[in-house]
Amino acid sequence: MMEKPFDPAAFVEGAAPLLKIALTPESRAGAILHLTIAAEQADLLMSADLGDEDEPAPVFRP
Template sequence: MTDNRTGGEPGDLGAYLDAALALADLPLEAGLRPRVLMHLHTALEMGRLVLDFELPDEAEPAPVYRP
């Protein structure tokens, strides 16, 4: 995976960004593309940290808060 902070687009994030922008019919200035890709990459890495964290079998979800 190429690090987008060095100017390259990691994996399919560039294609994902293009598809999302087209779907939402949103413009994106070319100069802002590297920043958006950096934030998408950060979100992807945060998600990987959560998904890679193994829970013991006895772990249970927190109860739902009901006021």
């Protein structure tokens, strides 16, 4: 099955009501731009070879 390309505009439009954030034309455009940059960064991060047993950095100490 072909992977569907990411549509940042649709994502922002759909997520804003979930987060109860009101968008304006200006903030919508800015959020789309920054979501696109974040997705590029995430492509790099998510390709890191980490396993199930790798612990996250902060360890809670009771």
